[in-house]
Amino acid sequence: MKRNPRDIEATHRKLSRRALLLGGAQAAFVGALAMRMRYMQVDQADQFRLLAEENRINIRLIPPTRGELFDRNGVILGQNVPSYRIIIVREDAGDVDKVISDLSRLIELRPEDVERARAEMRRSPPFLPITLADRITWEEISKVAVNAPALPGITPEVGLTRVYPWQGDFAHVIGYVGPVSDYDLSKMEDPEPVLRIPRFQIGKVGLEAKREDILRGKAGAKRVEVNATGRVMRELDRQEGQPGADLQMSVDAKLQHYVQARLGRESAAVVVMDCETGDLRAIASSPSFDPNLFVRGISVADYRGLTEDPYRPLANKTVQGTYPPGSTFKMITAMAALEEGMIEPEETVYCPGFLKVGSRRFHCWKRGGHGHVNLETSLKRSCDVYYYDLALKVGIDRISAMANRFGLGVRHELPMSAVADGLTPTQDWKQRVYGEGWLIGDTANASIGQGFMLASPLQLAVMSARIATGREVAPRLVKSINGIETPLIRGGSLGLNENNLRKMRKAMYAVSNDRRGTAYRSRIIAEGLRMAGKTGTSQVRNITAAERAAGVISNEDLPWERRDHALYVCFAPFEAPKYAVSVVVEHGGGGSRAAAPVARDVLLQALYDxxxxxxxxxxxxxSRIQAQQERLQREDRPTLDTDGNDRA
Amino acid sequence: MSYLEYNVKSTPTGLRKILYMNWPLTLLLASVAGVGFLMLYSVAGGSYSPWAEPQMKRFALGLAVMTAVALVPIWFWRNMAVVAYCISILLLLAVELFGTVGMGAQRWIDLGFMRLQPSELMKITMVMLLAAYYDWLPGQKTSRPIWVLIPVMMILLPTFMVLKQPDLGTAILLLAAGGGLMFLAGVHWAYFAAVIASGVGVIVAVFKSRGTDWQMLKDYQYRRIDTFLDPSTDPLGAGYHITQSKIALGSGGWSGRGFMQGTQSRLNFLPEKHTDFIFTTLAEEFGFIGGFSLLLLYSLILLFCIATALATRDRFSSLVTLGIGINFFLFFAVNMSMVMGLAPVVGVPLPMVSYGGSAMLVLMAAFGIVHSAHIHRPRHRV
Structure with missing residues (x-):
C-alpha cells in the first residue's frame, strides 16, 4: 500500500505541531517543579532546617549523684554504692527465650523479674535495654561477664543505689529513699523531669525526705542524635549536672549504735543532746527496722510485720511520740512558782499523802505522805503534794508559759518526719478545744506532768539542757552541708533567777546522788562526772477509787500496754554540764527502775566517748554492768529481726 | 508504510550503526544513572552494598540491552509491536493468576537474575502498539469515532489489569501516556476536551457527594484524600512520609547539607529512601543546586527525544520516540511532585536513579528503540 505523499506531509506537520505543544506543556510543568523546589529549598529552607533539627536531636537527662550522709566524725551513714544489674536488649539477643534460659543456668533469676522484663519487652521498642535482674552480686556479674560471648544482648551494668551500713541504727533519723511513685508525683506542683526517670530514688522519710532539696542535686543533660525509631546514634554534647550536697550530722554513730543496742527490743526513745551547742549526739527510737529493706522494695510480709508490731518500730518515738512527762515536769512547776515568788526554795509544804481540793482528794504516790518537804526533798523523793500546792498557787497558765520557755509544747524544727509539738494546756486552750472550763483538778494533774500535758523525748532533752545551762539551747541535727558548718543558734539566757536555777540543779543532783533520791541506784560515782536528773512515771490509765481501796496493782501484774511509761531526764557532769539526756521507756514501769539505768549507761558512754x-x-x-558491756560488745552491730514476735 | 519504502541502502549497517547512535543521549542517561549510584551509595551510609553495586551491574546490563535494541532496525520493532503488546498482556495475566501466592499482591515475575514487572514492560509495548496503529491508520480516519475507540480499548485493557493489582500509579501513567500518544497522532481535540470535562465533573461529584446519601467513595478513601491535601492532619500516620520528605527536601537549602550529611535520610526519617523517595536525599544533601541539575538532565533527555522524533520522517519512529519521552516525563514529573507534596504518594520511582531492576532495564530498552529510530531514520525522500 502506497500512501499519498500529500497525506504524509499533512500528518507530519500535524504531528510536529502537537509534539511542540506537548513539549511546551512538559516544559511548563518542569518549570513549575523548579519553582516549587526553589520555594521549598530557598524561601522556606530555614523553617525546614529547624524541623529537621527537632527531628534528630533529643535531650536525655543524666541523673545526679545523691549527696551522702556522715556522722559528726565522718563515719558514713548513707552512702551510694555501685549496684550491679543485668540488662537485655531484645534486638541484640535474637532468641530471647534461649538467652534467658542460658542466663538462668548461670545465675539465679527470680521468675517475677523475668515475667516483668518480658512484659516490658512487649511494650517497648526492640533496641531499648530492659532490666532482667537487679542487685546481683559481684560474683554473679563476673560470671555473666565471662560468659558474655555466649549471651548475646546481655550486658552487666553498674548504677548507684543507696545503702545504709548502720541498718536500723539511724532508720528513724535518716529515713530512707525509694523509687518515685505516682503518688509522689501527684503531690508535686511541677515535678522536675529527672523524677520521671524510671527507678529514680528520692527521699521518702526522715532526713532523706526533709533535705531532699539539697541531697538530690541537679540533673545534667546530654543532647543526643536519634534516628527515626528513637535509637541513640551519638552524643552531641553534654552538660554535667551537680551532685547532691553531702550532709554531716551532729549525731555520733558510735554512741547512736550503743544506744540502739542498749535499748534492744525495748519500746523506747533516747535523746542525747550537747548542752553547749544543742547538737544531738544520739537520737534513737527502738525497736528499729532496716531501712535498706525499703530501698530495695519491702515485701508485703515484712511490711505487715512492721505495721502490726505493737512496739511500733516504724514510729519515730523521739520526736513523733508524745508522752505525759510525769514527774519530770515537776521542775517546771517549781520554777514557775519560784519565779513568781510564790515560794522560797527552803520553804516547806506539809504532805499528808494527799491534798484536798474542794471535795476531791489528790493523792501523793506515797500513801503515808512525805511530811514536811522543801524544794530539794520534794524533788528528790518526788513528792506530789508539794507540787499540787505550788501549782494551785501559781495557776496553769503561768506553768504552761514556763514550760514553753523550757522548750515544752514548742515545735523544734528538725529535718525529721512528723516532729510533734507536744502540748502545754492553758485555760483558753481547754475552752477552745473541749468547750469546757478549766478545773482546779486539771491544774493539779498538770503540775505533775499528767492529764493534758504531753511532751516528746526531744522536748524533754531540750528542757534538761536548758535547766543545766539556763540558756535557750536549741537542738541541731545537721552539723555541716558540703563541709560548710550550719550556723549554731546560740540561744540567749532564759532570763531566770540564777539562784533558783542553781537550787533546782542541786535538787536534781540529790535525786541521783542522795541516798533517798529516786534515782540513787543509777548514780555515777566517777568524780567530776556526777549526774543530776529526775525520774518520771506517767500513768496511761486512771486509777479508780475502787482500785485504790483494793491497793494499787503493781506494774508487773498488768498487761504490757497498760503499764506506766518510765521516764528519766538528766544532765552531766553536774559541775559543768556537757550532755543532757532524756529517756522514755514505753510501758516500762517506774522511771527509776526502767529509764534511769539506761540514761546513766548512755551518759557514761557519751562522756567517756x-x-x-x-x-x-x-x-x-x-559485775552486772560488766556482763552487760560484754554482751553488747559481743553482739556488736545487732541483726535486727523485725517480725516483732520476739520480745526479750 | 512498509519498511520497503525506506531507503535502506542509505542507513548504516553492521557494527557501524554504533557510531550513529545518539551519543549525547547515551551520555545524559549515563550521568543520570551516575547520580543514582552516588545517592544509593550515600543512603547506604557510604557503602556500595546493598544498593549501589547491583544498580551499577544492572546499568551495565541495561547499556548492553539498549545497544542490542538499537542495532535492530526500527521497522522490525514496528512489526513486532502487536506481538510485544500481546506478550505484555499475557505476562500481566500471569502475574494476576500466579503472582498472588506471595505476600499480598505480587507484581513481578522472577526471572532468576532479576524480577520483571510486566506493568513496566506494558508502558513501552502499549506505546509501541499505538504508534504502530497510527502509523498504519490513514491520516483522515484518525478522528473517526470507530478508529478512536480501538486505541482507547488498547489503553484501557492494560490499565484495568494494572489497576486490579492494585497499582494506581502505573495505571494513571498508562492512561496519561496513551492519551498523550493519541493527542500526538492527531485525534481531534474535542475528544480530549470531552474526556477532561467529564473527568472534572466526576471529581466534583465525588467531593460534593461526601456526607450525603449517595456518597461515591468509602469514608477511608476520603480520609486519604484529606491526608494528601493536608499532611499535617495525620503527622504520624499516612502523612508521616510526605511530611518527613518535605522536611528533608526543604532543609537542604540552597547548596545542601553535604554528601552523606543529610540527617533526615541518614537517621531513617525518610521512607523508601533508596527507591521512590531517593530524590529527597539528593535534595537534602546537594540542595537546590543538586535537585535542579537533575531536573535539567531529565529535561535534556526529553528534549533529545523530541528532537529525534521531529527529525525523522517515519511516523512510527516519531510516535514511539515521543511516547517513550512522555513515559519518561511522567515518571520523573509524578515522582518529584510526590516528594514535594504536590501529588499524592503513589508508587512511582525516579527514572534511572531509584533502586530497582525492571524499571531501569525496561527504560533502557525503550531508549534502545529511540536509538534505533535515530540510526534507521530515512535519509532521503522516497
Missing amino acids: GTPPLEAYPKGDR
Whole structure:
C-alpha cells in the first residue's frame, strides 16, 4: 500500500505541531517543579532546617549523684554504692527465650523479674535495654561477664543505689529513699523531669525526705542524635549536672549504735543532746527496722510485720511520740512558782499523802505522805503534794508559759518526719478545744506532768539542757552541708533567777546522788562526772477509787500496754554540764527502775566517748554492768529481726 | 508504510550503526544513572552494598540491552509491536493468576537474575502498539469515532489489569501516556476536551457527594484524600512520609547539607529512601543546586527525544520516540511532585536513579528503540 505523499506531509506537520505543544506543556510543568523546589529549598529552607533539627536531636537527662550522709566524725551513714544489674536488649539477643534460659543456668533469676522484663519487652521498642535482674552480686556479674560471648544482648551494668551500713541504727533519723511513685508525683506542683526517670530514688522519710532539696542535686543533660525509631546514634554534647550536697550530722554513730543496742527490743526513745551547742549526739527510737529493706522494695510480709508490731518500730518515738512527762515536769512547776515568788526554795509544804481540793482528794504516790518537804526533798523523793500546792498557787497558765520557755509544747524544727509539738494546756486552750472550763483538778494533774500535758523525748532533752545551762539551747541535727558548718543558734539566757536555777540543779543532783533520791541506784560515782536528773512515771490509765481501796496493782501484774511509761531526764557532769539526756521507756514501769539505768549507761558512754571504766559505776553494780558491756560488745552491730514476735 | 519504502541502502549497517547512535543521549542517561549510584551509595551510609553495586551491574546490563535494541532496525520493532503488546498482556495475566501466592499482591515475575514487572514492560509495548496503529491508520480516519475507540480499548485493557493489582500509579501513567500518544497522532481535540470535562465533573461529584446519601467513595478513601491535601492532619500516620520528605527536601537549602550529611535520610526519617523517595536525599544533601541539575538532565533527555522524533520522517519512529519521552516525563514529573507534596504518594520511582531492576532495564530498552529510530531514520525522500 502506497500512501499519498500529500497525506504524509499533512500528518507530519500535524504531528510536529502537537509534539511542540506537548513539549511546551512538559516544559511548563518542569518549570513549575523548579519553582516549587526553589520555594521549598530557598524561601522556606530555614523553617525546614529547624524541623529537621527537632527531628534528630533529643535531650536525655543524666541523673545526679545523691549527696551522702556522715556522722559528726565522718563515719558514713548513707552512702551510694555501685549496684550491679543485668540488662537485655531484645534486638541484640535474637532468641530471647534461649538467652534467658542460658542466663538462668548461670545465675539465679527470680521468675517475677523475668515475667516483668518480658512484659516490658512487649511494650517497648526492640533496641531499648530492659532490666532482667537487679542487685546481683559481684560474683554473679563476673560470671555473666565471662560468659558474655555466649549471651548475646546481655550486658552487666553498674548504677548507684543507696545503702545504709548502720541498718536500723539511724532508720528513724535518716529515713530512707525509694523509687518515685505516682503518688509522689501527684503531690508535686511541677515535678522536675529527672523524677520521671524510671527507678529514680528520692527521699521518702526522715532526713532523706526533709533535705531532699539539697541531697538530690541537679540533673545534667546530654543532647543526643536519634534516628527515626528513637535509637541513640551519638552524643552531641553534654552538660554535667551537680551532685547532691553531702550532709554531716551532729549525731555520733558510735554512741547512736550503743544506744540502739542498749535499748534492744525495748519500746523506747533516747535523746542525747550537747548542752553547749544543742547538737544531738544520739537520737534513737527502738525497736528499729532496716531501712535498706525499703530501698530495695519491702515485701508485703515484712511490711505487715512492721505495721502490726505493737512496739511500733516504724514510729519515730523521739520526736513523733508524745508522752505525759510525769514527774519530770515537776521542775517546771517549781520554777514557775519560784519565779513568781510564790515560794522560797527552803520553804516547806506539809504532805499528808494527799491534798484536798474542794471535795476531791489528790493523792501523793506515797500513801503515808512525805511530811514536811522543801524544794530539794520534794524533788528528790518526788513528792506530789508539794507540787499540787505550788501549782494551785501559781495557776496553769503561768506553768504552761514556763514550760514553753523550757522548750515544752514548742515545735523544734528538725529535718525529721512528723516532729510533734507536744502540748502545754492553758485555760483558753481547754475552752477552745473541749468547750469546757478549766478545773482546779486539771491544774493539779498538770503540775505533775499528767492529764493534758504531753511532751516528746526531744522536748524533754531540750528542757534538761536548758535547766543545766539556763540558756535557750536549741537542738541541731545537721552539723555541716558540703563541709560548710550550719550556723549554731546560740540561744540567749532564759532570763531566770540564777539562784533558783542553781537550787533546782542541786535538787536534781540529790535525786541521783542522795541516798533517798529516786534515782540513787543509777548514780555515777566517777568524780567530776556526777549526774543530776529526775525520774518520771506517767500513768496511761486512771486509777479508780475502787482500785485504790483494793491497793494499787503493781506494774508487773498488768498487761504490757497498760503499764506506766518510765521516764528519766538528766544532765552531766553536774559541775559543768556537757550532755543532757532524756529517756522514755514505753510501758516500762517506774522511771527509776526502767529509764534511769539506761540514761546513766548512755551518759557514761557519751562522756567517756566509748566503753566507760567500771570504776564509774557504784561498787554493787559493777559485775552486772560488766556482763552487760560484754554482751553488747559481743553482739556488736545487732541483726535486727523485725517480725516483732520476739520480745526479750 | 512498509519498511520497503525506506531507503535502506542509505542507513548504516553492521557494527557501524554504533557510531550513529545518539551519543549525547547515551551520555545524559549515563550521568543520570551516575547520580543514582552516588545517592544509593550515600543512603547506604557510604557503602556500595546493598544498593549501589547491583544498580551499577544492572546499568551495565541495561547499556548492553539498549545497544542490542538499537542495532535492530526500527521497522522490525514496528512489526513486532502487536506481538510485544500481546506478550505484555499475557505476562500481566500471569502475574494476576500466579503472582498472588506471595505476600499480598505480587507484581513481578522472577526471572532468576532479576524480577520483571510486566506493568513496566506494558508502558513501552502499549506505546509501541499505538504508534504502530497510527502509523498504519490513514491520516483522515484518525478522528473517526470507530478508529478512536480501538486505541482507547488498547489503553484501557492494560490499565484495568494494572489497576486490579492494585497499582494506581502505573495505571494513571498508562492512561496519561496513551492519551498523550493519541493527542500526538492527531485525534481531534474535542475528544480530549470531552474526556477532561467529564473527568472534572466526576471529581466534583465525588467531593460534593461526601456526607450525603449517595456518597461515591468509602469514608477511608476520603480520609486519604484529606491526608494528601493536608499532611499535617495525620503527622504520624499516612502523612508521616510526605511530611518527613518535605522536611528533608526543604532543609537542604540552597547548596545542601553535604554528601552523606543529610540527617533526615541518614537517621531513617525518610521512607523508601533508596527507591521512590531517593530524590529527597539528593535534595537534602546537594540542595537546590543538586535537585535542579537533575531536573535539567531529565529535561535534556526529553528534549533529545523530541528532537529525534521531529527529525525523522517515519511516523512510527516519531510516535514511539515521543511516547517513550512522555513515559519518561511522567515518571520523573509524578515522582518529584510526590516528594514535594504536590501529588499524592503513589508508587512511582525516579527514572534511572531509584533502586530497582525492571524499571531501569525496561527504560533502557525503550531508549534502545529511540536509538534505533535515530540510526534507521530515512535519509532521503522516497
